[in-house]
Amino acid sequence: MKRARRLVTLSHSYVVGLNRRLANEMALVGAGTWDVTTVAPRFFHGDLSPLTLQLEAEEAARTEGVRAFFSRSLHAFLYGPEVRAHLASSADLVHAWEEPYVLAGLELALLTPRRVPFVFCTAQNLSKRYPPPFAQAERGVVQRSAGWVAWGETVKENLLTRPGYAERPARAIPMGVDVDLFHPNRAQGESLRQELGWATSGPPVVGFLGRFVPEKGVPLLMAALDALGTPWRALFVGGGPMEGALRDWAARHGDAARVLTGVPHHGVPRALNAMDVLCAPSQTTPQWREQFGRMLAEGFACGVPVLGSDSGEVPRTMGDAGIVLPEASVAAWAQALASLLESPERREALAARGRERAVTRFAWPVVAKAHLDFFTELLERRG
Structure with a gap:
């Protein structure tokens, strides 16, 4: 042998x-x-x-x-x-x-x-x-x-x-990515929505997962949401230096926005399953550009439709399973979000493609x- x-x-x-x-x-x-x-x-x-x-x-x-x-x-x-x-x-x-x-x-x-x-x-x-x-x-x-x-x-x-x-x-x-830990479980996500004080019915939830810093695109996403005419709810999960500014912004939107910090790794799938769309608007700087985008693979694994910027590795990570947008265009992000929030069928198709990509590649x-x-x-x- x-x-x-x-x-x-x-x-x-x-x-x-x-x-x-x-x-x-x-x-x-x-x-x-x-x-x-x-x-x-x-x-x-x-x-x-x-x-x-x-x-x-x-x-x-x-x-x-x-x-x-x-x-x-x-x-x-x-x-x-x-x-x-x-x-x-x-x-x-x-x-x-x-x-x-x-x-x-x-x-x-x-x-x-x-x-x-x-x-x-x-x-x-x-x-x-x-x-x-x-x-x-x-x-x-x-x-x-x-x-x-x-x-x-x-x-x-x-x-x-x-x-x-x-x-x-x-x-x-x-x-x-652990595709057994990260998997579609909408009941799990709904329980988190209830803990956050959200009703079962309501506008789709736009999500963000990661560090609350400019290079992760937090300001751009806030601006894109502000520009939307389509009803939405927003869930920001993570932590970082922009937490104060993000909470001030969320307070101005009342019941529509939530900021969740201190989530352990094993709790991330539950947070992702509470989202209808995951946004990763990473921004390239002279010192940094997205190297992989772990949140993208985790979002795919949970069957969440994903929007990502064209920064660094994001387009390669996304492939054809998500929507790639210009990293600096608030208008493009607002338009893409509106289109996706208004189409449950398109969200469902992207969710299926994302899960398949997670299982076969990540x-x-x-x-x-x-x-x-x-x-x-x-x-x-x-x-």
């Missing part, structure tokens, strides 16, 4: 159990063919609070904890010396979920034995010039790699223009298989 290939996948994000979903799905999809080990920091300073590695019950992949130093900085942190043993063992391929320009990415590339293919993944969809030593780190990681994974087509297109990237095999793979088993197929291709290239 042929020995299963050993995959070692490392990421500082793996300190959070939810972020190990990709590794666990690769272990499930590759059962009998791939043996997957996850390496994660035992402790990491998170954006909001310190994080300690906790193993979940019945994870398909083994998880090994190691030390991480200088973890207050994503660019400068390093894995502890015990990571060398995991990389120097009998791995057939090493996968690093670290950007190539961070020092930890360079560390993992250098510690991986030369005989072992090293693959990194990246979400960098803006052309940037890095100062030393990060520019040197990027060049070193790219040169050492056997291939790289881009979290989106626009990421791949951007990086193919940078030195060295085009000389390595690359694969654009989207992020995944479901975790699909995303995991895409990774394993790419890894297999790289190994076969090496003979």
Whole structure:
């Protein structure tokens, strides 16, 4: 019987159990063919609070904890010396979920034995010039790699223009969504509407999910709703610096608008199911453009019609399952919303297309298989 290939996948994000979903799905999809080990920091300073590695019950992949130093900085942190043993063992391929320009990415590339293919993944969809030593780190990681994974087509297109990237095999793979957790459940959504004080009957609900910041298009969506003559209700779910301004705007609209904050991840499907339309009016800035649009895939999975802007990866994520609109045109957004709110049949058709796209493109088993197929291709290239 042929020995299963050993995959070692490392990421500082793996300190959070939810972020190990990709590794666990690769272990499930590759059962009998791939043996997957996850390496994660035992402790990491998170954006909001310190994080300690906790193993979940019945994870398909083994998880090994190691030390991480200088973890207050994503660019400068390093894995502890015990990571060398995991990389120097009998791995057939090493996968690093670290950007190539961070020092930890360079560390993992250098510690991986030369005989072992090293693959990194990246979400960098803006052309940037890095100062030393990060520019040197990027060049070193790219040169050492056997291939790289881009979290989106626009990421791949951007990086193919940078030195060295085009000389390595690359694969654009989207992020995944749990299509079992995120699924159509209108009764669940209706219960949330009732909690919000909305009657069962009433105008369709226009929804927003994400950070309350200008680059996510909150001001544009407020302006588009203000311009609508068609009756509507609006539900903004998320949090961020614009919360105060958003609540002031909602108060002016009385019973028509609600702002919901503090929703945990497992509560997001319920919020999405309370919406009749999901809007993702992301706005490109010199420092940012949408890298994927997780809310789009989650909205699709819940069978919610989706409108998205033409910022960054949004049109690629949407495909033909949603409606893509100019990111800066309030008039276009108002017109599209009016057309959709006035047509239950069109909303139903978009909902069906979105759910199909979520299941066939963004479901975790699909995303995991895409990774394993790419890894297999790289190994076969090496003979």
